[in-house]
Ligand SMILES: O=P(O)(O)OC[C@@]1(O)O[C@H](CO)[C@@H](O)[C@@H]1O
């Protein structure tokens with residue numbers, strides 16, 4: 303019998319062809335680098351964190367948790383091995399709310415392909431989401447650690463490390479909301495940009511290192527306009543400023559915790575204070591996701607942490623204001639299971655028609671970050687000049703915009719020749735978060 307080919311032989315030595323789904327099967331792609339190198343590191347970091355903190359965990363969760371930590375470590379080591387040896391993606395086997403949805407997805411994919419999904423053969427989006435869901439499964443198989451979030455400490459450090467920038471933005475926000483002369487449009491555009499560039503600070507791209515916002519963000523955003531490759535900010539302003547007969551609800555589909563979350567909440571604050579919306583609905587993740595994504599605990603934590611930070615006086619004041627928005631129902635927090643399924647958003651109507659309809663009540667949907675963008679454009683290697691509206695493939699429950707710094711090799715909505723010009727000066731332009739896109743579709 304011939305020896306089993308190594309991963310490197312199973313994959314094709316080429317870049318992703320145009321109009322194909324991104325996949326680790328293309329060796330000269332970011333998807334390959336991610337599945338081959340970056341995701342195993344993420345799993346190893348979780349294992350290291352658990353080994354280092356097992357005593358602390360036992361103190362908080364009870365003595366039996368020590369054994370469970372060992373169990374999770376064993377589970378994660380097997381998971382990493384499955385990935386690195388290109389094993390089939392196996393069904394989930396616990397009782398969590400989304401298990402049936404996930405297993406239906408896996409079964410249908412297997413029927414369509416005539417074989418189970420494989421780590422180095424199939425759509426990158428599906429593979430990467432599956433990894434994070436499997437990490438969750440490791441914890442769900444325990445009794446005491448079901449809700450344990452292995453990335454929580456990193457998310458908290460990311461906020462604490464950005465306190466200086468947070469304080470600059472927070473003070474500026476309070477001044478503006480108290481001022482009678484604030485120019486509404488200028489202010490909103492500035493805070494849209496703060497929220498956009500806040501997306502540079504995510505932990506999954508940096509392997510959990512060095513992601514705090516340290517520059518003065520107000521100086522920074524005013525200088526970065528040239529790096530916004532597709533810029534529909536004026537259209538976003540117009541959509542926000544319109545009085546919709548339908549509703550005055552605006553939705554923010556969150557991405558990362560820490561500084562980015564803070565900037566999103568500042569924007570949401572202005573939407574309410576300036577009466578551009580009477581309600582802002584937040585959407586977040588139900589399971590630990592792509593390291594830094596916001597979960598309910600992170601949202602509550604940031605409000606509490608701000609309340610306690612009496613050394614930065616604007617923070618307790620903002621916290622009390624924001625808790626007021628939550629208590630009066632002007633801000634709502636939702637964590638629908640759909641956001642942690644593997645589907646691109648063109649499938650939402652079929653898979654979760656309730657969510658699709660509910661988003662349809664919105665005046666504007668603001669999608670934050672890179673992964674939301676990958677899901678919006680169905681993670682296909684479109685020509686960079688393809689229209690954003692085409693790449694959405696019919697996903698349009700309401701007017702929507704994406705505020706995304708570019709951290710994966712898919713981008714649409716550029717003018718002819720633009721991608722080539724940038725590639726000439728910066729060969730890594732798609733991967734570092736240096737550039738951004740603000741694409742709007744109604
Ligand atoms: O959605 P986010 O937080 O902006 O980015 C998520 C992300 O870091 O994860 C992927 C790589 O693992 C990249 O596509 C992307 O940059």
Ligand SMILES: [Mn+2]
Nearest residue numbers: 557558592595
């Ligand atoms: Mn993220």
